[in-house]
Amino acid sequence: MQDRYNIKQAETRWQQTWRDKGSFAVSEDTSKPKFYTLAMFPYPSGRLHMGHVRNYTLSDVIARFKRAQGFNVLNPMGWDAFGLPAENAAIENKTHPAKWTHQNIAVMKAQMDMMGLAIDWDREIATCTPEYYRHEQKFFLDFLKAGLAYQKESFVNWDPVENTVLANEQVVDGCGWRSGAPVERRKLKQWFLKITDFADDLLAGIETLPGWPEKVRIMQENWIGKSQGLNFRFDIADTARKADAAATEIEVFTTRPDTLFGASFVALSPDHPIAAALADKHKEIADFIAECRRLGTSEAVLETAEKIGFDTGVEVTHPFAADKRLRVFIANFVLMDYGTGAIFGCPAHDQRDFEFAKKYNLDILPVVIPDDADAAGFAITDAPYTGAGKLHNSDFLNGMTSDDAKREAISRMEKLGKGQGTTQYRLRDWGISRQRYWGCPVPIIHCDACGIVPVPEKDLPVTLPEDVSFDQPGNPIAHHATWKHTTCPACGAKAERETDTFDTFFESSWYQFRYCDPKNEKTGFDADKVKYWAPVDQYIGGVEHAVMHLLYARFFTRALKKCGYLNFDEPFTALFTQGMVTHETYKDQNGKWLYPADIEFSGNAVYKKSDNSPVTVGRIEKMSKSKKNTVDPVEILETYGADAARLFILSDSPPERDLEWTESGIEGAWKYVNRVWRLATQPVNPAQAGGKADNDAMRRKIHKTIQEMTQDLDRFHFNKSVARLRELSNAIED
């Protein structure tokens, strides 16, 4: 008789059995309640990391738990297989992105098998296959017809390292989210999806998602950034420069129409058309705009950048006071892509306007008096007053509260025909064009005569050329000798294919529906099957997707609904965001990072294995290749087995918090697995067996454990449910 649990034998046997029997394959079964649990699918980078192991362990526990409770459980897995790393690998290793990707998928799938996951592998998908992406080309054409997709020339975030455009959501602190390079501004023709059409609906929909973490809901709310206010137009006054502005009005947006009488200047974004028109006529204005551009717009720069303005010489008249004139500046802090790209400044009641007015010696006229202040003695000296109060110095608004004054100002402006109450969103349309190879081609043909022509449905999919070269920088599809040359489907003349590919978030916006009917060749998925499985009952993944993937998928679901594919709005009923997996960091004497596997503990001291030199122990940080504080899941699975690895991951911390990976922790779990094995396999000594009283006590304990564990699992308190099991083991051994 063996005295140790043999993980290799037991785990391989069961994994083989599950595979052979297709134990986790499911189909629509109306006799059972359904439960769709989904872990965010991985990018096939080549190896599983601990974050994956944690993610898939959590979804697996839920899948098996719900299954045990009698649900028909869908727990699928696939590959978010388009993306830049494949191209970088192609350049470095002289391999093809497709080959590299498919090899990685094979390796990672084998690693997942080692974890013993209850996955229905019949439903496996890879987004880089034409069988998958042909459907999103069709979606795109439908979106185009429905007015949800369009092309426009605009300033874009250009990543100079990746040589591609980035969505606003992919720019972090002014740098590319992957490359870390400062993002440049370029003007390019780009494809967009009209996510802004659903701004209000996406905002309202958040209220219908109580199963989402408060944190993510707030992040999405802030990202959408709704604000109510007034859009109105200043007339450009008669001055020498009026003609140069090439316009008669300047439109501005404000959330504080109550402060209109406190206006003391107007400021244009350096990118504003009127600024451009003035720059054409006046070199000093062109120079100033160039200066603003040189300073850049990255947050890091803006943080320290001075607020600078340039008096254009243009003036406007105040819509409520014809005799009041305001000077028009170009200012580096006014953003072209929020509101109208122009503002009026009210220095008495806005911090930024206050600073600007101090610098350029502009009037600071208080018009909103705090309720506890005396109007006669109230003055703005060191700081603006940004709160609400009673109106003063404001003609017909005098004496009103801020709220009443806002309403009255809007209504007067509407009567004057100079503006209207509006709602502004921070959210901007989703730029989906990428100048890269390893993505889904945009199914469009550009014809000199007919303009933008959609690829006819019968010609879908538009597949990627396989013989591409990565020898020169830029887009390999555009460089391809023949691929883009075609004929116009409308007039038959020579035409060119669109060489942009979709942002890879396009693929991950609908994969949750593809799993419901993964082999469908007609419409991407069958409406009835989606109706049975969707929406996802429990979605699990990292919080880093809070405003990108999760917002895009919510938009995409609405867009698909509008095009008749489905009949609901929200793709994910409940969301769980897991914490990161962390580990201590180590550095050698030369300050170089060391892998945990390269070091050795000896009492309180730590040494490098190779030469016994001392090692410095650093902070506990998120596992990352750059800091080398990673542990290879495969080694853990081979040494301790899937049960021990999964048990440790579940037991050490609550799943929403960071989990510190420790050698002693995984060993503890391994010891427990063996203890359970001994309890189950070694005969009870009859001399120690108890009587009826003992049996009754044990029965109560078992039922209590079941009840507590059920509650814990329902609430995602996995660490507690493991503790209950250990308590039960303790009770059995006593």
Added chain:
RNA sequence: GCAGGCGUGGCGGAAUGGUAUACGCAACGGACUUAAAAUCCGUGGGGAGCAAUCUCGUGGGGGUUCAAGUCCCCCCGCCUGCACCA
């Protein structure tokens, strides 16, 4: 600056307003062993006491309550997201 979260033994963490520290890790003492590993038994917040017991203890200060880690107010520290958004 705005928003959100967190703060409990040496460590990870438990605790419908009701015995604070479940469960585990590390530690210490013991058994088994030539020895070690593994395993098993036991101890375990601070202070006082041989002991029963007393006392102080959930970042700090105040409050509500018969009762506060938990609820309310103020403050400190750390983490995360957003940010010249008009």
